[in-house]
Amino acid sequence: MTTVSRDSLPGVSPPPSLHGCNTLQPCWRLEVAVQTPAHSALGDLLTYASTVPMAPGALVRVPLGRREVLGVVWACAERSADDSALELKTVAGVLDALPPLDSGWRDLVAFAARYYQRSLGEVALAALPPQLRDLTSQQLARRLKRRATPVPAPDEAATDPAQAVALSGEQSAALARFEAETGPFLLFGSTGSGKTEVYLRAVAALLARDDKAQALVMVPEINLTPQLEARVRDRFEARFGVGAVVSLHSGMTHPQRLASWLAAHSGQARIVLGTRMAVFASMPLLKLIVVDEEHDPSYKQQEGARYSARDLAVWRGQREGAKVILGSATPSLESWHHSRPAEGDDTGGRYVRLAMPGRIGDGALPTVRGVDMNLQPPKTVLSAALLDAIGQRIARGEQSMVFLNRRGYAPVLACGDCGWKSECPHCSAYRVFHKIDRTLRCHHCGYTERVPRACPACGNPDIAPVGRGTERLEEHLAELFAPVRRPDGSAVRIARIDADSTRKQGALARKLAEVHSGEVDVLVGTQMIAKGHDFRRVTLVAAVNPDGALFSCDFRAPERLFSLLMQSAGRAGRDANYLAAQGSTAEMWIQTHHGRHPLFQALRQHDYPAFAKQQLDERRAAGMPPFAFQALVRADARLQEVAQDFLNAANAAADVLPHAPHVARYPAVPLSIQRVADVERAQMLVESGSRVALQRFLADWQPLLHGLRREPVGKGVIRWLIDVDPQAI
Structure with a gap:
């Protein structure tokens, strides 16, 4: 390797000289983690020379090929006589305005790289804010100086407004066990049982007890983060100051992510809210980790280093002595198995299970009603009984939610004469028909083109959509309820929430606000609406076509389907006082051709333990996770x-x-x-x-x-x- 002069690199200040060390003869050997190309076989760490010793965890800029990249110092040693003859490239500069990344963070990165079979540098650099990789030491120092601007001091006398609200017996018992035991904990609470309040009370108790402690609260979806962020800010900013709560997720701009990361790294941020990437946030005073909806597949990264943020959260908590709460109404079967109680020769799992089966107040879980689609006329989309139930809700001013986990107008466009279908030329999949912009769009590679006027194969002008997506379902509902009027005499309002309708910035927040304000009568959507949202006026939820996942080749498909349907059911009847005032009841309608399937039988009883037992018995017999x-x-x-x-x-x-x-x-x-x-x-x-x-x-x-x-x-x-x-x- 050739030595690169620091003086030739603009905007980077050289490290200060060490007494007795000639800058032309660097006498310190650094092992540095850099983001090398995937599967380049370069090894985990690259070796560089330095004129000064550097602490492990320091951020440095080093030459790599023809580029200069950011690296993390992993080890530093004085060069021996044996390797002094090696011609090592020299560190170009050091971001000395930042404290080094601590040993807990480095251990987490090293474990993730080793367990998920990726290079150390790939995981380490992916865990840092993208903008940090491009900053010089001077630019970083200027940003930190701007951040040092005084902010309003916290109000020491401020109290948590929620403390005036009485907890349920189940919430109090869960918090008492959380305080008394070490965990990790699985908070198994039905939808509407008040799991979020338990999280926030646990965070509040920690911050009140330790004036420097930090807490990490994770959610699976970006669209849930602003909703929770507003609630957390209302609870904690008055007591702990502006800047005490920050978010970390991929929907933020690079400057926003950098600002949040710096606040967490410095300890200024007491609470970090984020998606799976937040598990790698540098939080040197971390004492509590909450993983909400821990069952959600979104916690598993599907590109690059394919880590599970839930599993890393548990490992990080054990490494750093932080308590960990995993919460869900439908826990993953792995977590459920790990929290099993001791029985006979079985010593039980390593998690502590905290159960909250009841809803807050007098709320009851929705009644699950099945519709046997085998008894319906052919091509029936929504049964007459379901339409009548939705109509009754509209007449009373209540809201209904119709769930279909397939976006677009129709999954495929087809020709009845020659059999042509809208296949993607680049994928072994069909392009989905989107009627609003008259396009055929591949949801795998993104290839899009206008809908042809006639069949490209035979010229038949009569090409038609096959199947149904949320866009087509929204149109169908609008036609069916066109003659119906709301209590105030106005027309029925149908709204759709999916990845297409919320693509523009602010669209999701606007649509959710319309639902919460009561402007929407029927909400149509994909899994985006099925979890995490607190819709107070929704009294009926319907799943239109859930059968597809029952016979999937993926052994996890039934688990995901049960979770999705139970989470969807949980959107109904969350406000017991509203139900009582309306004289209404909460219902979940499921249209299926397989009503006797054990999954639907368990769902009717809201019996997750029964479903989990049946699935775990099958997996144990087949030798599948969590038994393999x-x-x-x-x-x-x-x-x-x-x-x-x-x-x-x-x-x-x-x-x-x-x-x-x-x-x-x-x-x-x-x-x-x-x-x-x-x-x-x-x-x-x-x-x-x-x-x-x-x-x-x-x-x-x-x-x-x-x-x-x-x-x-x-x-x-x-x-x-x-x-x-x-x-x-």
Whole structure:
């Protein structure tokens, strides 16, 4: 390597000289984590020289190829006589205005990199704000100086307004156990049981007890963060000062993310609200972690380092001595199993289960009504009984919610003469018909074009939509309820919330405000409306077509469906006083062709424990998680044969590994959507009854995979990756 002069790098101040060290002869050796290209096989740490010693966790700017990049110092040692002859590149500068990242943060990053089979630098740099990677030391110092502007002091005499509200017996019992025990805790509370209030009381008690402690509160979806943020700010800013509460999620601008990260890193922010990325926030005084809706698949990253933020939160809490609360009305089966009580020879799980089965006040869970679609006329979209129930709600001024987890107008456009369908030319999937802008849009690669005037294959002008999405359902409901009037005589208002209708900035907040204010009579949407929202006037929820997930090839599909339906049901009847005033009851309607399926039987009773037992019994018999541990190895190539050949060659090469006898490996197969953006995708499943054996096998396998990539069998492979604890197979 050639030495790069710091003086040639504009905008970077050189580190101060150390007494007795010649700046032309750097005498300190640094091991630095940098973001190297994925699967570059460069190793976890790169070695640089420095004229001064640097503390582990310091942020430095170092040369990498022709670029200058941000790095994190992982180790520092004085250069010995043996390596003094090595020509190392020299550190270009140090961001000395920031305190070093502490050992807890570095341990978290190191564990995540090791467990999820990624490079240390990739995880470390991805965990830092993007804008921080481009700042010089002078620019960072100016930003920190601006942040030092005095802010209004907190009101020491201010009290928590919620303290005047009496907790339920279940909430009080849960908080008492939380304070008395160490956890980790699984807060199993039905929808509307007041889990959020338990979180906030736990945070308030911590901050009152320790004037420097920090708390991390995580939610699965970006659209839930502003709603919770407003509630938390109202509760805590008066007592702890402006800036005590910050958010961290991918919907923020780069400057906003940097400002929030700096506030957390400095300890100024006492509470950090965020999505899965927030698990890596630098919080040196972290004492409490809350993971709300812990079952949600959104906590599993699906690009780059495929980590589970929920699992890392538990690990981080144990490493840093912070209490951890996982909360859900439908916990993941892994968390449910880990919180099982001791029984017989079973010593129980490692989590403490806190149960809150009742709703706040006199609220009751909605009555679940099933509609057997086998008895309905052909092509029925909404049964007559369901339409009548929605109409009654409209007449009383109440709101209804219709859930369909498929956006767009129709899943496919088809020709009845020749059989042409709106296939995507770049993916093995159909383009979805969007009527509003008359486009066919692929939801996998984004390819979009205008709807043709006639069939491209045979010229038939009569091409028609097949199936139904939220856009078409909204139109259908508007037609059905056009003659109906609200109590004030005005027309019925139908609104839709999905990824298409909320694409513009501020659209989601505006639509939610309309629902909360009572302007909307019927709300149509995807899973965006099914969880986390507190709709006080919704008294009926309907699931239109939930059967598709019952027979999926993915063994987790029933778990996700049950969770989604139970969370949807939880949107109904959340305000007992409103129900009483209206003389109404809360209902959940499910239209299905398989009403006797055990999933729907458990749902009718709101019996998650029964559903979980049935699913866990099946998984135990089949040797599936949480009774086994899995990883997926995926390869992408221009040809499916190339991707599969690479994986099968990797499978054969793994026979020599010491832990191979303890790991089951299955042949390579295409993904369910095998081609996306003209890239063919294949995968291979590996699993073991021992987590340790699987981890050691994967670590030993990595060098073989790197080697195969350079051999003829790997020449056509675009990329490969390992997904540990996959959430979709």
